[in-house]
Amino acid sequence: MNKYIKAILNVVKPTLVVVALIMVSFESCVPSKTLREAHPDLPESFSHQSMDTLNTAKVQWREFFSDPYLITLIDNALVNNQELNIILQQIEVAQNEVKARKGEYLPFVNLKAGAEVEKVGEYTRNGAVEKNLNIREDEEFPEPLTNYSAGIFASWELDIWKKLRNSKKAAVLEYLASVEGKNFMVTNLIAEIADSYYELIALDNQLAIIEQNLEIQENALNMVRLQKQAARATELAVRRFEAEVFKNRSHKFEVQQEIVETENKLNFLIGRSPQPIERNSEGFIESTIGSLHTGVPSQLLQNRPDIRQAEYELAAAKLDIKVAKANFYPSIEINAGLGLQAFKPKFLTSTPESLLYSAIGDIVAPLINRNAIKAEYNTANAKQVMAVYEYEKSILQGYIEVANLISNMENLKKTYDLKADQVKALTESIDLSTRLFRSARIEYIEVLLTQREALESKMELVATKRDQLVARVDMYKALGGGWN
Incomplete structure (x- = not known):
């Protein structure tokens, strides 16, 4: 033998x-072309922030959220969300591609x-x-x-030109990129569920404010009717108060419709048919906004899945150029x-x-008419440059998102404090305007305006609280938290 x-x-x-x-x-x-290298340019710290490296992105989402109803919703979504499950199958496809590429350079x-x-x-x-x-x-x-x-x-x-081995390494990097894509999807899914949940609780509170205001307006309407009977008010005043009651009753149904749509949005994200969402809407206005630690900008490169995904795709694009170049050899x-x-x-x-x-x-070996090979090589180079721009764009986008949210959270806090003072002043003015109207010291229109402004200020206060909670969640996502 x-x-x-x-x-x-x-x-x-x-x-x-x-x-x-x-x-x-x-x-x-x-042929040979010079690779374009990425140049991630990040400041040492965020604007007006310290150099402290403590970063909220490292906190697991179960610890970041304290509401048990919200945690249950996220748990269900991570199992049943159809889009997330599609991405998991894409990861399986990428993993099989690695196995296939590995088998190509073995006998x-x-x-x-x-x-x-x-x-x-x-x-x-x-x-x-x-x-x-x-x-x-x-x-x-x-x-x-x-x-x-x-x-x-x-x-x-x-495989003396390492074409097959580089192809396998590129497939591994694409697989890792797909995993980071899944992590980015998890981060976005958790943030979207939390944002919708806070929106739903805010709508509950706005509905309660409308019902409370309707009770005040109906009492004021009865008072005006009695004063008309005593010839102390006109029919015009009665009609204006009635119109205000009708307006808020219609607004109540609008808010109820928004509640239904928000519940169904959450049901869709969870991957189930429409049904009531369990939640606790009490104490929403009094809820505290937890502090966040932004760390330093360079940590975005490690914490944000979309940036890491772009980095893996850039590395894979470099290997694709080597694979395309190897086609010129025998x-x-x-x-x-x-x-x-x-x-x-x-x-x-x-x-x-x-x-x-x-x-x-x-x-x-290719000898004559190598146009197809040249075109493939040029395409691989163009895709590598695109990957560089995509990587740099994702870094810049991540930094700007965090910078915007830092400013947004600071301004929302100041806005909330001022609106809280406004609500307190207007709430006290409702009772005052009613007593003055009874004593004929002000016109009915001032009572209407006071009630309307008080309602609007309370609704705006709830919306501002919602925006604060949503901004906190968005900052957690922008820092790269939620997927771990």
Whole structure:
């Protein structure tokens, strides 16, 4: 058996020598372009922030949120959300692609067995030879001719240019990018559920404010009707108070519709059919806004999944250029086989007479009309430049998002404090305006305006509290929290 293996090696060795000579001649004909490197430019700290590296992005989402109803919603969404499950399947596809690319640069070994029968015409070259041919003395050549074979056959493309290995590494990086894409999806999903949940609680509180205000306005309407009967108010005042009541009743139904739509939005994110959302809407106005630690801008590179995804895709694009460049070089493939072959099954075990072996070395190199290869190479370079811009864009976008939210949270806090004072003043003015109207010291229109302004200020206060909670969640997402 050793002598047959040596025969195969004797065929392969000259092939490798020829490869080395071709390699030198092709090197000067291969185009080359300079890679564009990414330059992430980030300040040392966020505007008006300290250099403290303590970062809220490291906090797990179960610790970041304290509402048990919200935590339950997020838990269900992470299991049942259809879009997230689609991304998980994409990760599975990327993982299988890595396995496929890895298998391409390993030898392919196949087991083959076959049987065939052949009858050629007697008045042909092969037929005339077989007619007068004996296998042994007094043993004629069989007609028709049967053929039985069994053996092991291997093929292997020598990856001397690392085209296949770089292709596999690029597939690994694409797989890692898809994992980061999933993490980014988880971060966005958690933030969207939290934002919708706070929106739903804010609507509950606004509905309660409208109902409380309706009670005040209906009492004021009854008072005006009594004063009209006593000739102390006009029909115009009655109608104006009635119109205000009707207006707020219609607004109540608008808010109720918004509640239904927000509940169904949450149900869709959770991946279930419409049903009531369990929640606790009490104490919304009094809820405190927890503090956040932004860390330093450079931490965005490690914490934000979208930035890491862009980084992996950039690394994969660089390897794709190497793969495309390797197409200019010759491809070398070795095929070998070892088996048994005979025209009768009983002769298959007769060795060395029935032994079959082969060794083939092929070298294929592009010589003329390399336009397709050049186009593929240029495309890979263009995609690498695109990946650089995408990476730099994601970094800039992340920094700007955090910077905007820092300013937004500070301004919302100041806005909330002022609106709280406004609500307190207008709430006290409702009772005052009613008493003044009863004593005929002000007109009815001032009572209406006071009630309307008090309602609007309370609604705005609830909206501002909602915006504060949403901004806190958005900051958590912008810093790169939520996926861990």
